[in-house]
Amino acid sequence: MRVAEPTIERLVQYHRLLETLKDEGHRVVSSQQIGDLLGFKASQVRKDLSYFGEIGKRGVGYHVERLCDHIVEILSSPKIWRIAMAGVGNMGTALLLNPAFRSPKVRFEALFDIDPRKTGRDISGIHCWHFTEIPSVMSEKEIEVLILAVPAHAAQRCVDLAIASKALRGVLALTQGSLVVPEEILVVRVDIMAELEKLLFFMKQPEAVWG
Amino acid sequence: MRVAEPTIERLVQYHRLLETLKDEGHRVVSSQQIGDLLGFKASQVRKDLSYFGEIGKRGVGYHVERLCDHIVEILSSPKIWRIAMAGVGNMGTALLLNPAFRSPKVRFEALFDIDPRKTGRDISGIHCWHFTEIPSVMSEKEIEVLILAVPAHAAQRCVDLAIASKALRGVLALTQGSLVVPEEILVVRVDIMAELEKLLFFMKQPEAVWG
């Protein structure tokens, strides 16, 4: 199936909202309500949901639990992804301790850092290796996903080591700056400083287009 | 001037790259090179840069320092933005200590938290108040930007308090879940968990569209 990136991003939000609605005891919800709650147009919500089959009831709306299960199915993983994280500083620790990151879809298999106070022991229940061991550990444990939470100057080096492992297939980069990777490896970048710059730009230019 | 959001996002990246190129002693750079280094098409780079006037030299390329200054000018702020951050946990601390966040464009004027071990004292040189003081402190210090690094359940409450201050104009939300705000207030959301979900989705569906 052919699904666009923005749709997947919204699907994650629909899922969270539906979990909340379920907890609050709602049985049914309309595209209009979903849109109002998340800030999208109702037609956008319907279009997104329609890509995956007819799931609503005309004249009624969407059955909360059924729709939720449906989206879970769409977003479901064929397996539990093995994940490693490079950089166990404040940012890395924040993610590690964030309950939202402790999803059943992923399992943290390894941490990497350069700081000898961190390497060689478990942090939050996960063993931390020196970053030079990225290739061997990722290869041995068949870790396909790397989360980069290292300082910008170390990012490319870590990715290169991960690529050398031959197991790497996807990267979530929380570091600023771009990465050079073979095209079969997917990279999602999250650049908080760039987002702040964007916010400031549009704050000074109220007439500019705002997406 | 009318500039699209994606262009501004790329402009921030061009800026960083040019700083690096400058340090490395490059004098001139072509749109092709910029594109290769950042993963964009050369035509995209040229289109972006052309929105702000003719800055390159045909047959030669762009003068690194001149282009860099030009982009700095485009992204420049009319003032130093006063910023507050709610939530001084691992995520908040990570941002606070990140040198990239210590930009001359912004000044952290206040921190807010609910933990009595943090409130009432300075953290990293900035005073931390109890979150109930958001309206009075933001109002008094005329703080226009709020960075939200609190747990998801506390996000809306903090924003509502900030809105009550009447000074708030923009929010950088690092929390998952949506926020309800008056439409004159700009919100930029950074949702790391959603980005990870997106990555996993496209990893399981290699045939899907990848933006």
Place this chain on the structure above:
DNA sequence: TTTTGTGAAGTTTTTCACAGCG
């Protein structure tokens, strides 16, 4: 009647392709 599902229309963003200038 209400609300979905969806082709068609509209808008935004990217890419092409080439004129134009150094």
Place this chain on the structure above:
DNA sequence: CGCTGTGAAAAACTTCACAAAA
């Protein structure tokens, strides 16, 4: 010649508007 700047074309994404179903 080489590389920019830019209209025009293409692609991607969103919104409209209405037929169809409950």
